[in-house]
Amino acid sequence: DAGVIQSPRHEVTEMGQEVTLRCKPISGHNSLFWYRQTMMRGLELLIYFNNNVPIDDSGMPEDRFSAKMPNASFSTLKIQPSEPRDSAVYFCASSTDRERYNEQFFGPGTRLTVL
Amino acid sequence: AQSVTQLGSHVSVSEGALVLLRCNYSSSVPPYLFWYVQYPNQGLQLLLKYTSAATLVKGINGFEAEFKKSETSFHLTKPSAHMSDAAEYFCAVISSGGYNKLIFGAGTRLAVHP
Numbered sequence: 001d002a003g004v005i006q007s008p009r010h011e012v013t014e015m016g017q018e019v020t021l022r023c024k025p026i027s028g029h030n031s032l033f034w035y036r037q038t039m040m041r042g043l044e045l046l047i048y049f050n051n052n053v054p055i056d057d058s059g060m061p062e063d064r065f066s067a068k069m070p071n072a073s074f075s076t077l078k079i080q081p082s083e084p085r086d087s088a089v090y091f092c093a094s095s096t097d098r099e100r101y102n103e104q105f106f107g108p109g110t111r112l113t114v115l
Numbered sequence: 116a117q118s119v120t121q122l123g124s125h126v127s128v129s130e131g132a133l134v135l136l137r138c139n140y141s142s143s144v145p146p147y148l149f150w151y152v153q154y155p156n157q158g159l160q161l162l163l164k165y166t167s168a169a170t171l172v173k174g175i176n177g178f179e180a181e182f183k184k185s186e187t188s189f190h191l192t193k194p195s196a197h198m199s200d201a202a203e204y205f206c207a208v209i210s211s212g213g214y215n216k217l218i219f220g221a222g223t224r225l226a227v228h229p
Contacts, residue, residue: 004158048216056212056216091158095215100209101166102215104215105161108157
């Protein structure tokens with residue numbers, strides 16, 4: 001199994017530009033999570049999808065952030081317009097929902113730098 | 116509401132020494148608990164999890180953790196540290212909400228010295 005795949009691994013952009021992060025979950029997993037990791041705030045859950053439907057987006061910081069999951073094998077997290085304070089590592093994770101203790105499998109992350 | 120506290124943001128040990136990383140949880144329901152490890156420039160990887168089957172849980176790379184309800188603790192241990200254990204370690208608890216939302220601790224960075 002290839003694991004959770006994220007692209008790009010690194011992204012450097014200028015303030016005001018649109019940024020799109022991509023995630024391919026593990027085949028057969030029906031739960032998908034987007035996280036943000038910073039030194040100041042640690043790991044934060046941004047949004048949770050189940051069966052391609054957004055269930056909990058309470059962690060999305062503001063309207064500049066949006067996420068979609070058009071099918072079971074692909075999700076995007078978009079920031080428009082980007083700001084320097086969005087600089088962070090963004091992780092995608094997937095799991096199944098058969099049991100509440102099923103672990104989440106994390107991708108390698110996308111390191112975003114907004115200049 | 117569930118929460119996790121990791122005592123010590125940085126722990127330093129010598130190679131071959133005991134590793135002890137502390138985690139205390141708060142939960143209104145029987146908890147499901149996890150330890151994840153993050154190596155530099157990588158995502159999080161599951162070390163072990165507690166699902167109420169056994170209080171002593173063995174994980175990968177020689178790590179284990181013991182669930183102690185009376186102390187609300189789930190400390191991570193390894194008898195002998197290796198240089199390759201240097202990483203950041205996160206304790207997490209499943210939220211009591213309707214899905215397997217993880218509540219993470221702040222993390223403990225482990226340094227291993229020769």
